[in-house]
Amino acid sequence: MQLLQARGIGKSFPGVRALHSVDLHVDRGEVLALIGENGAGKSTLMKILAGIQLPNEGEISVDGTPVRIDSPRRATELGIALIHQELNLCDNLSVAANIFLGREAHRRGIMDLPAIERGAREALEQIGLDVDPSTPLSTLSIAQQQMVEIAKALSTRARIIVMDEPTSSLTNEEATALFSVIGELRQRGVSIIYISHRLGEISALADRVCVLRDGENAGQLLRDEIDRERMVALMVGRDVDQFYARTVHAPGEVALKVDHLIVPAWPQHALSFSIRYGEIVGIAGLVGAGRTELLQVLFGIEPALAGTMNVGGQRLSPRTPRDAIRAGLSLLPEDRKLQGLVTEMSIRHNIGLPGLRIHARSGAFIDLTREASDSERAVKQLSIRTPDIDQQTRHLSGGNQQKVVLGKWLALSPNVLLLDEPTRGVDVGAKEEIYRLMEQLAGEGVAILFVSSEMEEILGMADRALVMHEGRITGQLQRDQLSEESIMHLATGRAA
Numbered sequence: 001m002q003l004l005q006a007r008g009i010g011k012s013f014p015g016v017r018a019l020h021s022v023d024l025h026v027d028r029g030e031v032l033a034l035i036g037e038n039g040a041g042k043s044t045l046m047k048i049l050a051g052i053q054l055p056n057e058g059e060i061s062v063d064g065t066p067v068r069i070d071s072p073r074r075a076t077e078l079g080i081a082l083i084h085q086e087l088n089l090c091d092n093l094s095v096a097a098n099i100f101l102g103r104e105a106h107r108r109g110i111m112d113l114p115a116i117e118r119g120a121r122e123a124l125e126q127i128g129l130d131v132d133p134s135t136p137l138s139t140l141s142i143a144q145q146q147m148v149e150i151a152k153a154l155s156t157r158a159r160i161i162v163m164d165e166p167t168s169s170l171t172n173e174e175a176t177a178l179f180s181v182i183g184e185l186r187q188r189g190v191s192i193i194y195i196s197h198r199l200g201e202i203s204a205l206a207d208r209v210c211v212l213r214d215g216e217n218a219g220q221l222l223r224d225e226i227d228r229e230r231m232v233a234l235m236v237g238r239d240v241d242q243f244y245a246r247t248v249h250a251p252g253e254v255a256l257k258v259d260h261l262i263v264p265a266w267p268q269h270a271l272s273f274s275i276r277y278g279e280i281v282g283i284a285g286l287v288g289a290g291r292t293e294l295l296q297v298l299f300g301i302e303p304a305l306a307g308t309m310n311v312g313g314q315r316l317s318p319r320t321p322r323d324a325i326r327a328g329l330s331l332l333p334e335d336r337k338l339q340g341l342v343t344e345m346s347i348r349h350n351i352g353l354p355g356l357r358i359h360a361r362s363g364a365f366i367d368l369t370r371e372a373s374d375s376e377r378a379v380k381q382l383s384i385r386t387p388d389i390d391q392q393t394r395h396l397s398g399g400n401q402q403k404v405v406l407g408k409w410l411a412l413s414p415n416v417l418l419l420d421e422p423t424r425g426v427d428v429g430a431k432e433e434i435y436r437l438m439e440q441l442a443g444e445g446v447a448i449l450f451v452s453s454e455m456e457e458i459l460g461m462a463d464r465a466l467v468m469h470e471g472r473i474t475g476q477l478q479r480d481q482l483s484e485e486s487i488m489h490l491a492t493g494r495a496a
Contacts, residue, residue: 002064003028003191004049004080004160009058011044013395016387018044019055019215026160029189031182033196033206033226036235037427039385039397040212042195046162049193050082051075073102079159083149083166089137091145096120096133099152123151126184128177143170143287150178154185161185162193165425167201171287179205197427199228211235236429244435244460247443248479251463252277254313255447256329256416258298261307265293266471270307273466273473275416280438280448282462284455284487290471291451292334295418298449299331300324312415325354328415332405332422334451336398340405343394347386348375350393351408358412378407383433399430406437417441419450423457435461455484469493 004026011019019041026032036042047053049060051069059066062078069075075082089098096117105115120133129147137145146166153161167175182192182205196202202209209221211234219234255277260270271294275281283291296302298309300318309316311327318324321331333339341350352359352371359367375389382403386396393401402422409417422438423431438448438461452458458465465477467490475490 002026003062005061005064006045006049007059007061009045009048009060010056011041011048011053012056016391016395017215019048022058022212022215022217024210026191026193027207028159028191029186030207031186031192031194031205033194033202033209034212035195035197035199035202035209035231036212036218037399037429039214039400040235040427041215042212043164043397044215045212046082046164046193046195049075049080049160050162051080052082076156076158079157080162081153081156081158081160082162082164083153084164087142087145087149089145089149089152091136091138093137094133095124095131095135095137095140095148098137098148099123099133099155101152103156119155120151123155124148126154127151127181141288143174146170147174147178150181154181158190160191160193162195164195165197166194167196167198168425175201197425197431199231199428202231203227213237232428235427246439246461248463249278249442251279252445255279255311256298256449257310259308259310261294261297261309262305263290263293263297263471264302264305266290267305269470269472271473272307273476275447275449277415277445277447278442280442280450280461280463282458282465283449283451283468284458284465285468285491287453288470289468289491291468292420293471294468295331295420295449295451298324299329299418301331322357325358325412329418330354330409330412330414330416331418332402332409332420334420334424336401336405341393341401343401344392346390346392347379347384347396347404347407348372348389350404351375351378351389351411354408355412374411375407378404378411381410382407382437399426402426402434403430406434410441414446416447416449419448421452422450423452423454455487458482458487459484467491 002025006024009019009022022045034042048055051072051074054070060069067078099120100116105112117133124131127147127150166178194205203226206226207223209226209231211218221230254274257274259272262270285291297304300321300323303319316327337343348371351374359370361367379386379389384400384403393404423434442448459482463479465482466473467475467487469491474493477486
């Protein structure tokens with residue numbers, strides 16, 4: 001029986017048609033996977049179902065009755081809950097307060113804190129998260145905060161839960177626990193709309209797949225039709241034959257050399273390694289291994305406690321990112337919205353930000369001509385989908401936002417490119433474009449050091465891999481030594 005049906009949904013933003021005559025239905029107790037490239041309209045459609053945005057045209061029915069979903073509260077009343085891709089929590093509140101924010105229990109006009117904590121504990125138990133409800137959210141890891149977001153949705157007793165990239169920050173164990181929860185919800189008749197770029201998850205979970213391309217329906221796959229090749233073909237309109245197009249280049253001189261570097265997060269371990277020009281080196285490891293913290297020290301976001309760095313043979317002790325940029329380093333951060341972009345600013349201004357001082361005219365004036373040419377070049381080189389360079393980045397899809405972050409650093413022609421989860425939340429087509437760009441840059445002599453939690457990405461792109469566990473490098477693997485077994489052996493703390 002159809003629980004929800006959307007017919008002829010259309011939505012436009014200034015200069016962009018996000019959705020055109022889209023149809024979608026969800027059956028009771030069904031896991032429906034919604035897939036498509038970044039910019040295909042998935043998130044826009046889900047925001048419409050969640051009452052965050054209103055459609056320009058079309059009709060939505062719940063239980064066969066037409067409804068107007070004009071606010072998140074109305075969506076909740078109808079039994080629809082949305083788990084956002086980007087965390088939508090208040091880190092200054094407790095776990096319990098976040099779960100019941102806006103829906104607090106009261107007793108005789110006073111907030112009933114014991115009841116709130118009891119309800120929060122029940123929701124946390126459903127997903128197997130062993131956290132005291134009174135714990136401040138700010139003390140939890142990103143993965144734990146993601147699980148709190150899921151508990152918040154479950155606490156509304158929703159009949160339809162929309163999960164937008166729910167495993168993007170979860171470990172394999174946490175993702176497995178989530179999949180178990182999804183199975184239990186399905187058994188209870190709860191419907192799940194599951195959005196993910198991880199096609200292996202889709203194959204394992206989905207009863208049916210709905211595919212969007214360029215804001216329109218591209219097709220659907222029933223359970224026995226779901227496989228990677230069919231999904232990719234519908235998403236991109238073509239076959240992606242050589243996903244990891246690697247040509248191993250003869251490495252040049254040492255571009256970055258690190259000796260006994262000690263990062264604040266793991267002061268008990270000293271890190272030493274080097275990267276050569278034209279080399280792509282991956283950093284593998286489980287969540288919490290210290291990979292992001294290492295990149296932040298290399299880029300001057302956090303000061304090193306001890307040790308030395310040399311870039312191109314020159315000693316570097318970055319106190320700020322500006323020092324690192326001057327030395328030829330660039331960093332694509334893990335969280336593009338929080339650390340990589342000013343989303344209220346245009347593509348042009350975001351791409352021009354890192355070079356404001358470097359390219360300033362007469363030492364004080366913005367070089368508007370260069371800013372425009374750099375932006376136009378980035379849009380063309382990276383295939384950024386936008387009507388023009390003055391489009392605000394908040395109106396772009398996640399994948400196109402990621403390309404803008406890449407574009408702003410490429411405008412500086414870096415010698416060493418640090419990439420932290422470069423394809424996080426990026427669709428299969430955009431992934432292929434990013435991999436080809438990495439290959440092209442390596443061929444031009446750029447040294448690339450990238451962190452990835454996707455095993456396939458490390459195996460497919462790395463000339464060499466450094467594996468970390470609890471703040472230390474447990475081993476180094478050459479390309480011919482790379483395998484899931486060898487990486488996991490080191491990632492779990494066992495020596496090479």
